[in-house]
Amino acid sequence: MKGLFLKTQIYLVFCLLIGASRSHGTEKAALETKLSATIEIVVKDTAILNEGEMEIKLYQNGINTTFTLQTKLITIKLNKPTTKIVIPLSTSINYGTIDLTYKNQSKIYEKRLFYVSNNTFIFENGDHIEVMLDQNKVQFSGKGSEKFNCLYEASKHQDIQQSQFKQIGKYRREKKYSEFFAYSKQVQDSLYNLKGQIVDKYAKSISRAVSDLIRTDIWAIYNSKIIETMFGNTTRFGTRYGEDHMNAVETAYQDYLENYQSDLFPDQILLESLRYCDALYWREYYAEQVLNRKNTVDPFTFRTGMIDKSYNGAIREKVHYLNSLARGKISEKMLDTYQEKKNTVINSKYQLAMRDLIKANTGKAFPFELKDSKGITRKLTDFRNKLIVMDFWYTGCINCVEQAKVLLPIIEGYKNNDKIVFVSISIDGSKNKQIWLKSIEKGIYTGKDEINLIAEGKNDELIKHYNIQGYPKLILISAEGNVITTNPPDPREEPLEFKALIDANI
Structure with a gap:
């Protein structure tokens, strides 16, 4: 019996080892399975x-x-x-x-x-x-x-009808702002309900998770449209429709907040949605311009505080991340929390993304390799020991032309300084090389004293690394190859501050 018991034990251990081996192999195979x-x-x-x-x-x-x-x-x-x-x-x-x-x-x-x-x-x-x-x-x-057909069909109902557009314009011209906001919301309500009916039609053929994501995205588009209607013609300095309109905006916004509904789905669906947290960001972006209309607090700081108060958990982390991602700025609080030297415990992908964003905006500059106007490959290391001012633009960008009017005289002032180099980077792409070369000749986007390089559009690794969303875009790199800032003072609005930043880093 004792021998049989021993054999049984050995057999069981053998089975467990084989089972564990097979289990490990199955897990490994699952991990290696490509989606x-x-x-x-x-x-x-x-x-x-x-x-x-x-x-x-x-x-x-x-x-x-x-x-x-x-x-x-x-x-x-x-x-x-x-x-x-x-x-x-x-x-x-x-x-x-x-x-x-x-x-x-x-x-x-x-x-x-x-x-x-x-x-x-x-x-x-x-x-x-x-x-x-x-x-x-x-x-x-x-x-x-079916989910493709659902999304494509729902997308046909994005815009309001011409008659509705005329009525909205009529209320605005007559300065009937309460009616303007109420009617605009009524129009968006009808579009939202119509899209919901389309999702209902396809719901049985779509997985529950995807159906919930589509509904959440539709909700986000709906709310973004309402926010855009309220704040679309206002800035923190006022509105082209006058103070009465600004006061009406504040009232409409308070009414909107009172009726705001966000608990449609579990947080996991809201977080995985493409547009939900984007809509929350835009809400805070526009609201800051009215609630902080006297500009008593730095807009980015004000918005950061609003996000802290309005949201919790991973939703707050994601909206903070979007705030930094969209504006190209990192708050002092985020810098203090997530810089690597702080050894902050990272327990979500949004915190990890914030740390990566901080690296991209404060760490070593991206080691680009781009062709210049003569077809020669230029690298970041070619400009070692010089302050680098990178200017990103594209042909047809009106704001890029406006910036160049201010930037070119500044560049002229440093043409004899060998401690600084201005690098002009167009995103026209090699497919449009001739268009790019003609734009250089015109001299309205860039100057002869700049080094002119061309990137492969928005999908170029350099553009993606810095997540450049809008143009023109300026980035300053130190002589040691570190990012000084991806959000310097705008030379169109603050030329003296921009020049002072350059002088401080030469």
Whole structure:
């Protein structure tokens, strides 16, 4: 019996070891399993063939927001009637956008099938979507296509009707601001309800998680439109419609807050939504301009305080992150909390993202390699031991022209100083190289005393690293290769402060 018991023990241990080994192997295999979706593009419109390309951008950093440039770009040449491609996903439910581009740029507007308002979709692991492109028409079919059809159909109801637009304008001209706000909200209510009915129609064919995300995004768009209506024509310095309008805005905003509803879904859905926290950020952004209208507190600091008071937990962390991401600024509190030397305990991806953002805005500069106007590759290290002022712009940017009017005379004043270099970086991209070169010749965007470089559009790693959302954009790099600031004083508004910052770092 004793021998049998011993054999039984050995057998059980052996089974446990084998089981553990198999379990470990299964877990390892699961971890190594790549998430993906298959996209099959069927082109019915021959005008698209050979001229068109489909661009799919997938959000990559695990923090869904329209502010991030951290996307994976997949370009598909449409040179045959049917093209199939497997796209890698970073999460089992992955937001992404779809666009069509053409070699002949004028065709973008002739054959515009996707717009900013209708090109955002949700990809799931295992999807097999057929995208049929015909003249002025897109159709989705296959496994997982119902959510695509749902989003595409709902996006058709973004804008108000012409008659409604006229009525809104009439109330505004007559200075009937209470009626203006009430009617505008009524219009948005009807659009919100209509989109909700569309989601209801597709709900049984869509997973619960995706359905909740779509509803949350629709709610966020609805609230953003209301906020935009209230604050769209105001600044902290006043409104073009006068003080009565500003007072009406404050009243409307208080009414909005009293009826504000945010507990539609669990926090996890709200956090994973692409637009929910974006809408919260815009609410604080616009509200600051009215509530802090006398500019008694620095706008960014005021907004940071509002976020602290209005939200809790991970929602607050994400909105703080978006506030810094969108404005290119880091509050002193965030710097003090999340700088690596503080060894702060990081327990959420939003805190980790904030730390990464601080690194990008305060640490070592991104080691770029870009072509200059003569085709020579220029590197960050080429400008070692010099203060670097990087000026980002693109052809057609009116604000870039306005900044250049102020910046070029400042650059002229430093042309004999070998301790500073001005680097002009256009995002026109190599496809538009000739346009870029002509813009340099015009001298309205950049000057002869600047080093002119070209980046590959918004998807260039340099642009994505600094998450540049708007143009023009200035970044200062120290002689040691460290980021001094990604948000210097605007030379158009504060030329003396901008010049003082340069002088302090030479």
